[in-house]
Amino acid sequence: MIKTLKKYTAFYLLFLRMNFSQVLDNRMGFFNDMLSSFIWSFFSIFTLVIITAKTKVIFGWTREELLILAAMYNVFIGFFHFLFSGNFNEFINVMHFGELDTVLTKPVDTQFLLSFRYVRYNNLLRALIGIVVVITFLFYLHISITLQSVITCFILLCFGIVILYAIWFSILTLTVRYTNLSNLLDFLYTMNSMLRYPKEVYQHASFVIFFLFFPMTILFSTSVRGLLGKVQMVDVLILIITTFIALVLSRLWWKFALRFYTSAGG
Amino acid sequence: MRYVHIFFIALQDVLVQRGRTFVWFLVSLWNPFIMLLFWRGVSDSHAFASSGWSYAAITSYYIFLTIFGSLTSSNIEEDIAKEDILRGNLARYILRPVSYFWVKFVEELPYRLVKALYGIIVFFVLFFLLGNIFVVSTSFVSYLLFSVMLFLAIFLGYVMKVSLGFLAFWVTDVRGILETFEVINIFLAGYLVPFFLAPDWLANIAYALPFPYIIYFPLISFEGKLTLIESLRVIGIQILWLGIFYMLYAMLWKKGVKKFSV
Numbered sequence: 001m002i003k004t005l006k007k008y009t010a011f012y013l014l015f016l017r018m019n020f021s022q023v024l025d026n027r028m029g030f031f032n033d034m035l036s037s038f039i040w041s042f043f044s045i046f047t048l049v050i051i052t053a054k055t056k057v058i059f060g061w062t063r064e065e066l067l068i069l070a071a072m073y074n075v076f077i078g079f080f081h082f083l084f085s086g087n088f089n090e091f092i093n094v095m096h097f098g099e100l101d102t103v104l105t106k107p108v109d110t111q112f113l114l115s116f117r118y119v120r121y122n123n124l125l126r127a128l129i130g131i132v133v134v135i136t137f138l139f140y141l142h143i144s145i146t147l148q149s150v151i152t153c154f155i156l157l158c159f160g161i162v163i164l165y166a167i168w169f170s171i172l173t174l175t176v177r178y179t180n181l182s183n184l185l186d187f188l189y190t191m192n193s194m195l196r197y198p199k200e201v202y203q204h205a206s207f208v209i210f211f212l213f214f215p216m217t218i219l220f221s222t223s224v225r226g227l228l229g230k231v232q233m234v235d236v237l238i239l240i241i242t243t244f245i246a247l248v249l250s251r252l253w254w255k256f257a258l259r260f261y262t263s264a265g266g
Numbered sequence: 267m268r269y270v271h272i273f274f275i276a277l278q279d280v281l282v283q284r285g286r287t288f289v290w291f292l293v294s295l296w297n298p299f300i301m302l303l304f305w306r307g308v309s310d311s312h313a314f315a316s317s318g319w320s321y322a323a324i325t326s327y328y329i330f331l332t333i334f335g336s337l338t339s340s341n342i343e344e345d346i347a348k349e350d351i352l353r354g355n356l357a358r359y360i361l362r363p364v365s366y367f368w369v370k371f372v373e374e375l376p377y378r379l380v381k382a383l384y385g386i387i388v389f390f391v392l393f394f395l396l397g398n399i400f401v402v403s404t405s406f407v408s409y410l411l412f413s414v415m416l417f418l419a420i421f422l423g424y425v426m427k428v429s430l431g432f433l434a435f436w437v438t439d440v441r442g443i444l445e446t447f448e449v450i451n452i453f454l455a456g457y458l459v460p461f462f463l464a465p466d467w468l469a470n471i472a473y474a475l476p477f478p479y480i481i482y483f484p485l486i487s488f489e490g491k492l493t494l495i496e497s498l499r500v501i502g503i504q505i506l507w508l509g510i511f512y513m514l515y516a517m518l519w520k521k522g523v524k525k526f527s528v
Contacts, residue, residue, distance in 0.1 A: 028439065029439065032439050032441055032442045033441075035442040035446075036441060036442055036445050039442070039445055039446055039449055040445070040449075042449075043449045043452070046453070047458060050453065050458060050459060050464050050465065050468060051301075051304070051458065051459055051463070051464075053463075053464060053465040053468075054463055054464075054465070055463070058304065058307040059307040178285060180283055180285065180286050181285055181286060181289060182286075183286055183289045183290055183293070184289055186289075186290075186293050187289050187292055187293050187296070190293045190296045190297065191296060193296070193297060193300060194296075194300050197300065197303075197304055200307070201300075201303045201304050201306075201307065202303060209303070
């Protein structure tokens, strides 16, 4: 077990170095990606500025609290895209062009290779912008935070990222069978936008909607409540259990889907 | 006649890829759906009360946004920039005795129509479930003017995006430009919020640009929120922007084709 962990850690460090080399090789492309990250960071926050221009309180959240939520969203999604979105883009291409054979024949777990091979350093800018905006708003609103709340927030953020990864991976697993549905990735990018809004938006909709969106509603808002020192132990437990279930289900679903994979020659 | 044939061939492709088109429809439906849930939280606020809008009107707005947005919004720029210009597929269009402008238009049109059809199905499902909560115009003249507006909006959106795609003749990596444009379009076309809920300065900026004339004004015209004079004014501005973008398209095409090499 330890040996396996060391092996995959070594692989991941290698991937980080390889991706960094690619950044240095293609600096113009990297600057283009940074511009893209900056634009979407701005979009997330400016959206909330616009929609709260004439209505200052929504579902009990003040405008400033919603803007903190939007800024934290940039932190969350910045780290998620840094770790995973390059891999999911490649996942789609692998399925669409029938290249899964080359991945399956590698002496490494396929899900690991498809999930961690690529790293997008430009998205760290988005996370950084989010952190700066959060600190600015916390200072402006005189909300004090402790080191404990920051650590709690970071740990809960990690759990949230894992849940989102499991959801993305499970949905994209459909492309093993339906290879032409490469635009599911675009749908997932759009789906992420629901994280910008508080959980109460979906709770007040209907039970069916809340039940369907439940993992999405808790994966991010719990970490924000952790930062503000308002998280309850039961919320943390629900998040941990949901993380475990989501990860196990995504793994089982992937293994099941591979049975339907017909290689390029098949 | 050849363009009709191209249209039907493209329609066959779209119908074969129904699942893919449905996913694109979900992409266009998702944000309006989330915004509807969001606005439930403010539907009894001062902003609504003083504007004459209601939650039913907001619901109408976002549902019709998915239908008319599917019809009027074009996504041709990425295809032109990446597939045709940067990958060299433009050569096969230039060699053929057809207009590139019209071929790309009729190739994209079936996709827009099928997406709009999905939107109409959603409309009828909601109509069945929620009853007649939708706000629409009751005037024949209004529908006539709306039809003209929609027709012009379809072409305005297309010409604007084609011109944008032609930037790839000069810029090898257009991703940043296309994404910036997309973000601006979302804010200024009325995709995010109807302008009565947005800050006044944003609405004023938007009205000076072509974006709201592609989706926002046709939509509120359909809801009967424009007077006859206002509708005629919108149509006039649409024609003006269409003229500007068509001239831009012609200039970019002429210069770009000279620069193009496979």
